[in-house]
Amino acid sequence: MTYSPSTPPAEAATDDHVLATWLAEEAGRRLLAVREEGLEGRALKDAGDAAAHELLMGLLAEHRPQDAVLSEEGKDDRVRLSSERVWIVDPLDGTREFSEPPRDDWAVHVALWERSAGDGGELTAGAVAQPVLGETFNTGRPPVVPPSTAPKPRIAVSRSRPPEFVHGLAAELGAELVPMGSAGVKVLSVARDVTDAYVHAGGQYEWDSAAPVAVARAAGLFTSRIDGTPLRYNQDEVYLPDLIVCRPELAEQIVAWVTSHDVG
Missing domain, CATH: 3.40.190.80 (D-Maltodextrin-Binding Protein; domain 2)
Structure with missing residues (x-):
């Protein structure tokens, strides 16, 4: 599977929920492409971590250049502590599962924290993509939790x-x-x-x-x-x-x- 970036929805320019969703989905597509490169084990883990991190950092720099970013795979830039808006991302959550195709229990995390949202700041937008399932759960259109179908918790x-x-x-x-x-x-x-x-x-x-x-x-x-x-x-x-x-x-x-x- 080859990868080429898509164009973000027009709403992503002003809607953080839409942007978070698009970012998570783009990183997911990139990771699926990495999985098709024939790598295995540690090489696949490292390639996935690096590819998704670089993609998210580049897209955030392009579409939200004034915001700070905290990424698992990046250096902790302490400027985030005085920033009004900070994106908190895990480019590849579940690296072990990612490296074991065809497992689907890995994800991409993209969240936005805002200082003005409340005392001490708060999360205001977020998206979690599960690329193998083709699903992205987000705060713009939150999932509707159905009644439990199980006989016990x-x-x-x-x-x-x-x-x-x-x-x-x-x-x-x-x-x-x-x-x-x-x-x-x-x-x-x-x-x-x-x-x-x-x-x-x-x-x-x-x-x-x-x-x-x-x-x-x-x-x-x-x-x-x-x-x-x-x-x-x-x-x-x-x-x-x-x-x-x-x-x-x-x-x-x-x-x-x-x-x-x-x-x-």
């Missing part, structure tokens, strides 16, 4: 490093565990009625959750730190190790169990 967990505490939480909720890759895929699985909750502790950064959390909030899902406090972005320290994303009706029970068991 389902909790998304890492397929390679599920936290030990999640087994106790599952027992408390009478839930089953659903392993999958990318953090973004796990968050959006709640919106898609693939799972009902994603509870994580043990190491993430702002770019891992910013775009998925923006979309989850727009869809009406509950989001917080593991202790129930708000998730904050564009902080001096970009380490943001834990989060809860779940259906609102499960939030109180999950937070109560987690805080009473000293998880984190």
Whole structure:
């Protein structure tokens, strides 16, 4: 599959939701093209990370030149701490899954944080593309979360490093565990009625959750730190190790169990 950039929708010039969606989709198309280059293992991972990062940095410089950018694959430019608008991107979330074709549980994250949006700033736009599925979830047209179709709650967990505490939480909720890759895929699985909750502790950064959390909030899902406090972005320290994303009706029970068991 070859790649050539598309022309952004006219609305992207003034609508950050549209731009975020287009950026995520363009990076996804670029990554699908990289997957067709015959690379394997570490070479495929590195090529994907670099190609998506370079594309997003170039497109943001072209279409939002006054904004700062925080990318997993770039140097942390501290100018973002005094900027009014900061794009927080993970060019390839789920690099391991990306390097294992035909797996589809990897994603592209694009989020916008704005200082003027509230006390301490807030996420105001975001998009998560799942390129293999041909789907992009965004804040401009948030996903409509359907009623749960499962007979018991389902909790998304890492397929390679599920936290030990999640087994106790599952027992408390009478839930089953659903392993999958990318953090973004796990968050959006709640919106898609693939799972009902994603509870994580043990190491993430702002770019891992910013775009998925923006979309989850727009869809009406509950989001917080593991202790129930708000998730904050564009902080001096970009380490943001834990989060809860779940259906609102499960939030109180999950937070109560987690805080009473000293998880984190």
